[in-house]
Amino acid sequence: MLRSDQILSTVEMIQKENLDVRTVTMGINLLDCRTGDVAGTCDRIEERIKALAGNFVATCNDISRKLGIPVVNKRIAVTPIAFVGAGFDRFGFIDLAICLDRAAAAVGVDILGGFSAQVEKGMTATDREYIASLPEALARTEKVCASINIATSQKGINMDALAIVGRTIKELAEKTRDQGGFGAAKFVVFCNQPGDNPFMAGAIHGLEEADAVLNIGVSGPGVIARALERMIGHHQGKEPLRLDEIAEEIKQTTFRVTRCGELIGRQVSKALGIEFGVVDLSLAPTPTIGDSVGEIFKILGVDAVGAPGSTAILAMLNDAVKKGGIFASKTVGGLSGAFIPVMEDAVLAEAVGEGSLCLEKLESMTCVCSVGLDMIAIPGSVDADTISAIIADEMALGMVNHKTTAARIIPVPGKEAGDHVSFGGLFGASPIMEIRNAGKSSRFMAWGGRIPAPIHSFKN
Amino acid sequence: MSKQMIISVMSKDRPGIIAEITGAIYALKGDLADLNQSILCGYLTMILIASFEEDITREDVLAEISHIQSGEKFDVLIKEMDIPIEIAHIPPPTDTYVLTAQGRNRSGLVHSISQFCYSHGINILDLATTLSEDQYTMVLQLDMRNIASMDTVIVDLEIFSRDSSLKLVLQHNDIFRVTNEITLH
Numbered sequence: 001m002l003r004s005d006q007i008l009s010t011v012e013m014i015q016k017e018n019l020d021v022r023t024v025t026m027g028i029n030l031l032d033c034r035t036g037d038v039a040g041t042c043d044r045i046e047e048r049i050k051a052l053a054g055n056f057v058a059t060c061n062d063i064s065r066k067l068g069i070p071v072v073n074k075r076i077a078v079t080p081i082a083f084v085g086a087g088f089d090r091f092g093f094i095d096l097a098i099c100l101d102r103a104a105a106a107v108g109v110d111i112l113g114g115f116s117a118q119v120e121k122g123m124t125a126t127d128r129e130y131i132a133s134l135p136e137a138l139a140r141t142e143k144v145c146a147s148i149n150i151a152t153s154q155k156g157i158n159m160d161a162l163a164i165v166g167r168t169i170k171e172l173a174e175k176t177r178d179q180g181g182f183g184a185a186k187f188v189v190f191c192n193q194p195g196d197n198p199f200m201a202g203a204i205h206g207l208e209e210a211d212a213v214l215n216i217g218v219s220g221p222g223v224i225a226r227a228l229e230r231m232i233g234h235h236q237g238k239e240p241l242r243l244d245e246i247a248e249e250i251k252q253t254t255f256r257v258t259r260c261g262e263l264i265g266r267q268v269s270k271a272l273g274i275e276f277g278v279v280d281l282s283l284a285p286t287p288t289i290g291d292s293v294g295e296i297f298k299i300l301g302v303d304a305v306g307a308p309g310s311t312a313i314l315a316m317l318n319d320a321v322k323k324g325g326i327f328a329s330k331t332v333g334g335l336s337g338a339f340i341p342v343m344e345d346a347v348l349a350e351a352v353g354e355g356s357l358c359l360e361k362l363e364s365m366t367c368v369c370s371v372g373l374d375m376i377a378i379p380g381s382v383d384a385d386t387i388s389a390i391i392a393d394e395m396a397l398g399m400v401n402h403k404t405t406a407a408r409i410i411p412v413p414g415k416e417a418g419d420h421v422s423f424g425g426l427f428g429a430s431p432i433m434e435i436r437n438a439g440k441s442s443r444f445m446a447w448g449g450r451i452p453a454p455i456h457s458f459k460n
Numbered sequence: 461m462s463k464q465m466i467i468s469v470m471s472k473d474r475p476g477i478i479a480e481i482t483g484a485i486y487a488l489k490g491d492l493a494d495l496n497q498s499i500l501c502g503y504l505t506m507i508l509i510a511s512f513e514e515d516i517t518r519e520d521v522l523a524e525i526s527h528i529q530s531g532e533k534f535d536v537l538i539k540e541m542d543i544p545i546e547i548a549h550i551p552p553p554t555d556t557y558v559l560t561a562q563g564r565n566r567s568g569l570v571h572s573i574s575q576f577c578y579s580h581g582i583n584i585l586d587l588a589t590t591l592s593e594d595q596y597t598m599v600l601q602l603d604m605r606n607i608a609s610m611d612t613v614i615v616d617l618e619i620f621s622r623d624s625s626l627k628l629v630l631q632h633n634d635i636f637r638v639t640n641e642i643t644l645h
Contacts, residue, residue, distance in 0.1 A: 004588045004599040006640045011560050011629050013639075066610070068631035259638040330644070 010256070014069060017226040019257060021264050022219035022284055023073040024060050025113075025198035027205035027277065028052055028212055030079045038092040041085065042099035049076065049103040052212050056272065057108040063267045069260055075111045076104060077203035077215075082117035082130040093133035094140065101141035113203035115146040118193070121155040121450070131161070134168050138183045139175040145201035151191035151395040153402045157451040159392065165189055166388030166445070170411055173380065177413040180421045184410040185343075185375065189391050191398030191405045196278050197334035202406055213277040214269045215334060218261030218325075219284040220254075222291040224317075227253040228299050246300065247320045254281060254324025262329045280334025281325030282370055283317070285345035287428035293317075293338055294347025305348060306357035314338060315368035335404055337370025342430050343410075343423065344375050349430035359390070359433055367397050372405040377421045377430050380413040382438045387411060389441035392451075400454050463512045464493070464541040465521060471534045473504040481534075484524040485510050555605040556585065556633040563626040565596040573598060576620050580613055581606040601633065 013019045033044040057074045064071040078084075078100065085096050097115055104112035115137065117130050134146055148165060151157035173181030188202045195206015198217035205213070231249050235241050258281040269276035285293045297305045300313045318337040326332050340362065342348045351357035359376070366372045372394050378387075391407040398405030412421045415432050422429035469481055478497065485492055490510040497506035512521070518538040525536050561573055570589065577584055577600070586601040607613055614630070621628040638644060 004590060004597070007558055007560060007599050007636050008597070010636050010639050011631070014629075014631065014635070066632060067635055068629075069635065256639040259644070260635060262644065263634055263638045328644075 012226075013223050013253075013256065014260075017220070017223040017290075019220050019223045019260065020070040020072050021064070021216060021261050023075050023198050023200075023217040024056075024071055024265065024268055025075040025077050025203050025215045025217065026053055026056055026212065026274065027077045027196070027203075027209055027215060028079070029205060029209065030081075030084045030114075031207075034084055034086065038085075038088055038095045041088075042095060045078075045084070045096070045099055046103045046106070049078075049100075050106055052274070053107040053109065059271045060264075060268055063264060063271065067264060067267070069264060071264060073111065074109050075113065075198070075200060075203065076107070076109050077198070077205045078112065078114035079205050079207065080114060080116035080118055082124075082127050083207065085130070086124075086126050088126065088129065090129045090133040090136075093130050094137045097133070097137035097141050097144050101144050104143040110143065111145055111200045112143050113145040113147065113200050114205055115144050116148060116204050118149040119158050119161045120149055120152045120191075121158060123158070123161050127161075128164075131164055131168055134187065135171040135175045135183065138172055138186050144186070145203070146187045147190055147193065147202045147204060147406075148187075149190045149193040150391075151399050151451075152453070153192060153399050153457045154453055155450075156453040157191070157392060157395045157399060159445070159450060160448045162189075162388045162392055162395070163385070163445050163448060165391065166384035166386075169387055169409060170384045173411045174413055180415075180423060181377075181380065181410050181412045182423050182427070185408065185423060185427055188374075188406050188408040189395070191395040192403060193406075194334055194404060196280075197404075198278075198280050199282060199284060199335065199339075201408065209277070210275055212274045214265060214272070214274050215277040216261045216265035216279045217284070217334065218257055218279060218281045219286075219291075220257040221283040221285050221293045221296060221338075222288075223257055224250055224253055224283065224321075225290070225292070225295050225299055228296065232299070243316065247316050250317060250320035251324040254321045255328040257281065258325045258328035258332075276331070278331045278333030279325065279329040280336050281321060281329070281332065282335050283321055283338040285339065285341065285348075286426055287344060287346050289346060292345050292347040293340055294345050294351060298347070304354065304356035305351035306361045310361065311365050311368060314340070314365050318369045335370040339371050339374060340365060340369055341371075341374035341408070341428075342376050342433070343421075343428040344426060345428070349428065352433050353431040359435060363393060363397070366394065366405055367401060370404065372398070373407045373409060375408050375410070375428070375430075377410045377412050377415075377432050378435050379416045379432055379438075380411045381416065382411050382435050383442070385442040385445040386435065386438045386440070388445050390435075392445075396451070399451075402457075462514055463516065465510055465512065465518060466539045466541060467508045467510065467521065467525075468505070468537040469508070469525070469534050470503065470505045470536075472532045473499050473502050474532065476530075477504055477534075478506070480528045480530065481506070481508070481525060484521070484528060488512060488516055488520060488524055490516070490521075555603065555607075557602045557604050557630055558633055558636055559598075559600045559602055560629045561598040561600070561626045563596060563624070565591055565594050569596055569624075569626070570598065572620075572624055573600070573626070576616070577602060580616065581608065582613070 176183035417434035
């Protein structure tokens, strides 16, 4: 039998420190659901989702109960819909979104991702229709999330698409004005989007995947924060701690957290007879107190998130998380690192309100973490070209550094910097962030075309 | 070698006890199959399984241990086995759970929790307790393959927790294995 102290520390981790499996996401291939018309395609999509995911939620709940670890979200990711609906017009894509929403509700999942397209090099006529459908599609659905891959390290950045996307985000927020522009929180723009990321809003079932696969998203910033507090507490009055020792503690804690996800994933996969894909160990905060990545910054020694040192802390955190996760799981994938979604993290949101965390600092922090400019509420008055240009900067970071970067920016209609917006639930709340130099990037965005891939992408 | 005996020994702890007891078994040409020992509050207890020649009796083993020269007397219990014991390692059943119970120390805690297990058809595979200041902690490894319903156990455990003022957490053994062992089975 294991030692009592090992057992008690695991019990602490689960009971007191918000350890959970954040999401079990079932990836479903829809490519062969295309028929001659939209209605027929919708029917086949619904049939496919119900056939594969009919018992999905109940099975996750059973295994969660058996193992005593909460599985917070049960989600579905589908093949990027622009491939499935090739040849359909914008109205066809709106119908597809409504059909996906209906199917998601029928099987009881909370979110469905994959209302997506990949346009990093060029846009087809279908891709343009898909983009045109986004505001209406997301405003008329509840559970559907959309994403677009607009850049890669191999192909560069599609600036034509990015210019359209800036306007689309504005329109999307405007169409959901009565919800504070919430529609824009369901749409994320990527560079180097992974095909097996289980986290929303950017989950898709990549074209490289099998017919169905289960990917697990494990979180646990609260577990890391409490482990660090305990470690620092035990060392008080003794020899001072060093950062390499702290990194080691993060790594070991991550190992334990990832293992719980691996266990759940394997058991759900076996019960459903669906291939187990990857574990994505990402520190994904929630607005719940004590489940914050921002809190870890403060524990590790900066008195305000965004103060000098914040980027270095995030680099260490992200690396230690990856190392612990990779050793714990047979197959690690997705994003695997630390997220800094402002609205979803109470401490980060507070830092925006206090003025210690600005867009430029966030941008530099995204150079060393897993995702990007995530869940940032900006004034509704910021023009579309400025939004596109902010995203272009973020895409450039991902492209040059061969990493995933993403942008989920919400121009909140009728609100200005310093006002407050709340979406409730996991989407959280935050003050509106000031955008400096707004309205000064239109000449840049007007060029169009592509930013070529960097020289070090040519490795053939 | 055809006769198996189970030998239980208790003594005040000091260096050399295991060497002396196993020395006595060796002197009778016994073969030690398995041994488990534990120390609690300065007292050592151990249980051994050993095989002996057919003509060795429990009295012979008892006499050999009694002849050990030491300051402390051993309390010894020996039982000859009629049916050979299966020594092979048996992994824990798939329905093994770990229950932790924590609360203020008072008499009857272990009894009440073991009675709860008994009344629900739960077999206790292992039990460790610690007392720190006034806080009593029990960690129980449970075989739950014969329970009537998991839902009933969970509901009854909540009631028991409320009535006994014990903080109880029941979780599957696999969770503790995967978070504490390097190999993933």
